[in-house]
Each structure stands twice: as structure tokens, then as C-alpha cells.
Amino acid sequence: MSISLNNLKPANGAVKGRKRIARGQGSGSGGTAGKGHKGAKSRSGYKSKRGFEGGQMPLQRRLPKRGFKNPNRIEFRTINLAELQALAEKNNITEFNFETYRTLKLVKATDKIKVLANGELKGSLNVAAHAFSNKAKEAIEKNSGTTTIIA
Numbered sequence: 424m425s426i427s428l429n430n431l432k433p434a435n436g437a438v439k440g441r442k443r444i445a446r447g448q449g450s451g452s453g454g455t456a457g458k459g460h461k462g463a464k465s466r467s468g469y470k471s472k473r474g475f476e477g478g479q480m481p482l483q484r485r486l487p488k489r490g491f492k493n494p495n496r497i498e499f500r501t502i503n504l505a506e507l508q509a510l511a512e513k514n515n516i517t518e519f520n521f522e523t524y525r526t527l528k529l530v531k532a533t534d535k536i537k538v539l540a541n542g543e544l545k546g547s548l549n550v551a552a553h554a555f556s557n558k559a560k561e562a563i564e565k566n567s568g569t570t571t572i573i574a
Contacts, residue, residue: 499554500534504562505542507550520551521573536573544568 445456458465474481507519510527524530538550540558544566551571555563560570 497535499537500530501537501539502529502552503539503541504544504559507538507548508542508544508546511546511548517547518549520571538563538570 442452443450444452447453455465463469474483476482502524510516510519514527516523521530521536524536525532530536535553537554537556538552538559539556540562544562547566547568548563549569549571550563551573553573555570555572563570
């Protein structure tokens with residue numbers, strides 16, 4: 424017999440028939456149809472509430488509330504002096520403003536920038552940012568650079 428599209432079928436024993444639940448005692452899954460005896464779960468229309476643990480105190484209510492989220496917190500994208508020095512040497516830049524950070528893909532349009540004092544500066548840089556740490560400001564101005572705060 425040749426194989427063609429009209430006589431294709433799976434091998435013997437490869438496909439199992441679906442279980443016909445609640446079709447009489449003789450089927451082996453009649454009667455309670457695999458749902459056990461009585462109770463809400465055995466009845467039609469049963470739907471458990473999210474987080475319901477059968478009357479036991481739910482986990483969400485057992486754990487205490489903790490902490491505080493300040494709605495007025497300002498999130499800064501931090502840039503260290505070492506990072507600025509490396510970028511200045513690599514790209515031959517002495518002026519860092521928001522457009523420079525954007526072109527170097529350091530920040531997104533909505534980010535605020537804070538310069539921190541980790542690392543050393545070798546040359547004078549003109550840096551603009553939304554905030555500076557005191558040590559970073561001193562280090563930049565010590566090397567005859569300028570710091571400008573972006574409004």
C-alpha cells in the first residue's frame with residue numbers, strides 16, 4: 424500500500440481517546456465525576472477568590488505592612504568622575520551637558536543626573552548636571568573646571 428494524503432493515520436497505540444467524565448458508573452469516572460463529595464468545589468459556578476486559603480488567615484494578611492515609599496523622591500542617574508574622565512579621553516570632550524550625555528546614550532530624556540566623586544580627574548572639564556556631591560564639585564573646580572546646575 425502506498426502512502427498518500429488521503430490514507431495517512433497515526434501508528435497503532437499512538438493516539439489515546441479522551442476521558443469521558445460523568446458518563447455513567449461503568450466508565451469509571453461517573454457518579455461524582457472526579458470532583459469528590461459535596462462542598463463548593465463540587466458544585467457548578469464555583470469560583471475561588473484570589474488569595475483565599477479556605478478560611479485560614481491569608482498570607483497577605485498574616486505579614487505586617489513595612490516601609491514607606493516617598494512620593495516626592497527624586498531618582499538620579501549617577502555618573503562618577505572616573506566615568507567622566509574615561510569619556511573625555513575616549514571621545515575628546517571637555518564640555519559635558521545634557522545633550523552630550525544623551526548622544527553618549529548615558530541617560531534617557533526624562534532622567535536627572537547627579538555627579539559623584541568616585542575616581543580622579545586629570546584635565547579641566549565643564550560639567551552640567553542636575554546635582555553634584557560636594558566632593559565632586561570641589562574636584563572639578565580644583566582642576567579649573569566649571570560646574571553648572573541644570574534647572
